Amino acid sequence: MRPYTVRPPLGAHALAAQVLVARHPPSHSMSPFETAVRDGLGTFPAGALFLAAVSGGADSTALLAALASLSRGAGAQGPFALSCLHVEHGIRPAPESRGDADAVRALCARLGVPCTVTHVKRGLIAERARGRRCGLEAAARDIRLRILRRQARALGAYAIVTGHTRDDLLETILMRVLRGASPAGLAPMPVRRGLFLRPLLALNRAAVEAYLREQGLSWQTDSSNADLRFLRNRIRLRLIPLLDEYFPGWRPSVQALALQQGRVAGFLAGEAERRLHWDLERENCASPSGIEGSAAPVVSLPWEVFAGADEALREEALLQGAALLGKGAHKPISRRALTKAAAALARSTPRPCITPKSQVPSPKH
Secondary structure: OOEEEEEEEOOOOOOOOOEEEOOOOOOOOOOOOHHHHHHHHHHOOOEEEEEOOOOHHHHHHHHHHHHHHHOOOOHHHHHOEEEEEEOOOOOHHHHHHHHHHHHHHHHHHHHOOOOOEEEEOOOHHHHHHHOOOOOOOHHHHHHHHHHHHHHHHOOOOOOEOOOOOOOHHHHHHHHHHHHHHOOOHHHHOEEEOOOOOOOOOOOOOOHHHHHHHEEEOOOOOOOOHOOOOHEEEEEEHHHHHHHHHHHHOOHHHHHHHHHHHHHHHHHHHHHHHHHHHOOOOOOEEEEOOOOOOOOOEEEEEOOHHHHHHOOOHHHHHHHHHHHHHOOOOOOOHHHHHHHHHHHHHHOOOOEEEEEOOOOOOOOOO
């Protein structure tokens, strides 16, 4: 039995009922906000289906409203299909979380967008967090992404659209700076990565709220956003106000840092792939966690090649080796852990290798 339940739109008798394809031209010209969202969507096939991930908060509410308006005639590309998915995580008190789900349903009914609500079994996310030794938010994100991908596959969606804004981007960069991320970890989140599309990244929270007021739309407030136990909340509520007061130009500077580190990460990845090539094999070799004599799948390369490379290339190669084994990425990369693992491998003989049980951090996506 699945640990979560799906509630499709009332009266839906087939999967096609999950999709709205508007066929009428818009009754008004696009607002600047909608124009920015349209630009963020980029190019897409005629009749493409976008699955909107909507929590009920300001960002995703504005996103859904703009998409609903654009779906009725997105410029030269014409109309597109639109569906909404809301995930009720079962973490907050039931009246609050169920209230968010009801608000999303009501919003979708007002906009004429089909809505699916998925309820995660209470306690499942906390159990996942303990099992993976990660935070509650990271575990919730992992489950939410799994549900979104499953729904996207079921609908044949062209993209999963999320409401990340420029404010979210800056908060994420600050979090990773404080955690000691690598260049890849500091690189800005892209507008498009795989199935996921973030058309609001060029917009800030002020623009979001202005659009909602213009449209006469309200939004839900997640009480956990005020919980200072979470690092993101401490950054948003405590650190950023101080930065605004004492370093008013910090936003473009942090964005520039992220862009620069993204270029550095790209260079390191290319050089490591070219100069430090891993071989997939099954043989006994040393691993950074001290495991020897394993016949499990491993990736390895000659010790003299690895040990003779620059430290930055060794660390990047370590990430690439872990990726070849398909290791998960539910935690942000720690520079300290990465440096320690790379140094251990450089000392190993005769061939440094990574096994599926090696304690190797993976880059955050």
